[in-house]
Amino acid sequence: MVLADTLSRLPNTDDYTEILLDVRVDGVDMHDIYDLNIDLINFGTTKKHQLKAETSAYPTLNMLREIIHTGWPEKVKSVTPVLRSYWPFRDELAVEDSIIFKGRQVVIPEKLHAGILSQLHLSHQGIEKTRKLARESVYWPQISKDIEKHVRSCSSCQELHPQHKREPLTPHEVPVSPWHKLGTDLFQIKENTSY
Template structure:
């Protein structure tokens, strides 16, 4: 060595060159090492939007209170210039009803008019899962309505920073598959993973575009057949199945499985994922939706639950029923008797002129008339 050392022991109390912050006379803290706290995830939990909450906010909304009064006693023939806020409701006065003290719009679905104080919360629930404008509007048209809802949905979807960072690039155009004419006529399958520490089997119906997602422990031919059999046990066997040229999907056992159950099996071009676009497109939606929710502090199970709440149209086409949405609870309105609804009184028309009874004019069907009003 280049140096020789004589090492001497010196007590800590005799040290004078320690940094000031580590030697400040703050006193002893015997409980410091005994307390242990851990915070893994903080999730903001809000109660579901129910009828009682809407009624409480409706009492504070001056516009909706005036609309409720007009629906109950009858609308004037013409609105005053000072009542411009009532014009969107006046144009749809024949479709407005009162059910359990809630203002409803009767069209294809019985939708509740939301007071202004709850609209921001409703928009947050509609955007739960960070879906785009189309999905948000589809979900809103099943439950809620207010005059500017479509503009509010567009503004929220375009201003979400998480969606801006994670949305995919615009897809390129390819030749589409022939349109399916019936449910379960053709399905597209694909594997996803490893994502979120697991492998996933994606199965999408070409007619309803409703997906089935199964978590896989491994992607062997035997496990793939078992996973597909669990789906087919509920939905039945499809006529045609489309997949890529994965080794487990081109194995003899898998081809024999298709032949045994009369399934026409089609493989797409190698290294061309757009050929199985339905499965690939949903795979992108699954990854982006769950990734957004994970960044938003939501765990994997709740992210998948939020995903299932947005697939109502495809589920209805496939099985003619909707999922039960636990975040928007209006079951008592769906099961209410028709006698409970208070219809808006119709203003008498001038059909009696000079005591001479004239025939009533021919009106279009009710559905067509309401559709025209909604435009």
């Protein structure tokens, strides 16, 4: 970003001329980014229209859009209970063209969760890699748990998942008094038995 830091240029109280800043990031005009819909690059045209329609039809997301526009209250207790899961990152939320964003992630309406989960897990990469992929583009409350549940219910993944079962512990009888039963580890090195 090409912006001078404010402390290096103290304001002159005698001169009131306005200095226009060139708002550019790595040679790209910031206004062009919004025209390109770069935040929705992972969504096709049909999916974008479906996303807008479902976001408008979902009452919780309508309330969320309204609170983003009007401003969040000072305390979490003042927020409607259904919106409290958005409180920790309220400063990251924005609305662009009727779609809610959490940073660069698109907030997905509940009706589209199953389809998005299927697309995220299309390559059967496992729980952590599916979560990582989701963090790059989509968000909804409890997405991490939904991904885990979806991957664990995937028959292909469960069939090919390596089976690493733990050896069960073999308990022994509890001695009736101290020093009644002793145990030691035996091992052998170069045919010498040691204790």
